[in-house]
Amino acid sequence: MIVAKGKPLEEIIEAVKDCDSILVAGCNECVTVCEAGGSKEVGILASALRLYFLNQGKKTQVGEITLQRQCDREYLIQARESVESYQMVISMACGVGCQFMAEEFANKPVQPGVNTMFMGGALERGVWSERCQGCGSCLLARTGGICPVARCAKRVLNGPCGGSSNGKCEISKDVDCAWQLIVNRLKALGRMDDYEQIIPLKDWSSDRAGGPRKVVKEEVRQ
Amino acid sequence: MRLNYPAHVRVVRVPCTGKVDLIHILRAFEKGADGVYLVGCMEGSCFYEQGNFRARKRVEHAQRLLEAVGTGGQRVQMYNLSSGEAPLFAQYAREMSERIMALGPNPAKLAMDVRQGKAA
Ligand code: SF4
Numbered sequence: 001m002i003v004a005k006g007k008p009l010e011e012i013i014e015a016v017k018d019c020d021s022i023l024v025a026g027c028n029e030c031v032t033v034c035e036a037g038g039s040k041e042v043g044i045l046a047s048a049l050r051l052y053f054l055n056q057g058k059k060t061q062v063g064e065i066t067l068q069r070q071c072d073r074e075y076l077i078q079a080r081e082s083v084e085s086y087q088m089v090i091s092m093a094c095g096v097g098c099q100f101m102a103e104e105f106a107n108k109p110v111q112p113g114v115n116t117m118f119m120g121g122a123l124e125r126g127v128w129s130e131r132c133q134g135c136g137s138c139l140l141a142r143t144g145g146i147c148p149v150a151r152c153a154k155r156v157l158n159g160p161c162g163g164s165s166n167g168k169c170e171i172s173k174d175v176d177c178a179w180q181l182i183v184n185r186l187k188a189l190g191r192m193d194d195y196e197q198i199i200p201l202k203d204w205s206s207d208r209a210g211g212p213r214k215v216v217k218e219e220v221r222q
Numbered sequence: 223m224r225l226n227y228p229a230h231v232r233v234v235r236v237p238c239t240g241k242v243d244l245i246h247i248l249r250a251f252e253k254g255a256d257g258v259y260l261v262g263c264m265e266g267s268c269f270y271e272q273g274n275f276r277a278r279k280r281v282e283h284a285q286r287l288l289e290a291v292g293t294g295g296q297r298v299q300m301y302n303l304s305s306g307e308a309p310l311f312a313q314y315a316r317e318m319s320e321r322i323m324a325l326g327p328n329p330a331k332l333a334m335d336v337r338q339g340k341a342a
Binding site: 009010013040043044047048049050051052054055056057059 | 243244245248249251252286287288290291292293329330333334336337
């Protein structure tokens with residue numbers, strides 16, 4: 001999933017303090033699971049903003065809505081009536097949802113309510129970890145299912161580097177060395193011969209280096 | 223024991239303080255409460271193990287948010303006691319009550335009163 005975390009309340013207040021009416025819009029997908037922008041977090045932010053405006057003696061209206069998905073026009077258009085009745089929208093969706101919201105409602109200022117962090121998963125309740133950087137040409141088959149692009153600080157493709165020590169990366173003793181994990185896993189799979197195969201230079205044109213990307217699937221396109 | 227505690231303290235019973243979420247605390251202020259405090263079991267003796275620790279974290283989060291919106295973080299507090307400590311329950315009620323008296327009413331309530339023409 002896409003992992004996000006809420007922006008500091010002070011930053012949000014600064015951005016919306018002069019507004020007369022605000023719609024706080026959540027998303028039922030990734031940001032709900034990572035507890036950053038689902039209906040629960042929408043309720044908390046909206047309540048905090050209402051208290052702020054009351055304390056300031058302002059009559060600003062703060063509404064709440066949570067869409068099934070903000071990265072999908074199909075759901076955005078269903079929220080048109082609500083969105084149009086407010087002066088501004090705080091999107092609690094990831095950067096994708098926030099941008100789709102802004103594109104759909106071109107005349108409506110849209111303010112992000114979260115900082116979008118990465119693609120990852122939960123290690124335990126309240127702890128999320130990065131797993132994928134969307135490089136566009138997946139290497140996982142060669143590296144025992146552990147991604148050196150997302151999980152190695154230097155994106156080393158034939159590691160480890162000289163900084164690996166006791167299984168930890170040189171950037172922090174709290175970060176596992178991805179290549180140590182890869183070696184451990186290849187050993188467990190009895191595939192250490194694969195480790196001896198040099199991974200050739202990666203074609204980064206499918207990554208961000210090639211500019212903004214698009215996927216077109218002609219067989220389903222209408 | 224027939225102990226007294228300030229009459230304006232309104233008790234809301236919950237199965238465990240771990241049931242109390244951030245939104246419940248914030249809504250209480252939106253509805254005009256001047257202060258909110260949670261009284262949980264002693265740390266380490268929660269029937270659900272983590273309930274009162276979770277409650278404490280939520281109280282701390284609520285304090286930060288209420289500070290940021292200008293309500294004031296001191297209006298929320300977490301207390302712990304065992305079910306046999308009624309005098310302590312009454313003491314906490316007095317302590318919180320005195321603190322809120324010193325802070326004055328919830329500013330959001332005053333603003334709502336002005337809006338509804340109820341201001342003194
Ligand atoms: S120590 Fe391991 S994870 Fe860290 S940069 Fe070197 S190879 Fe990558």
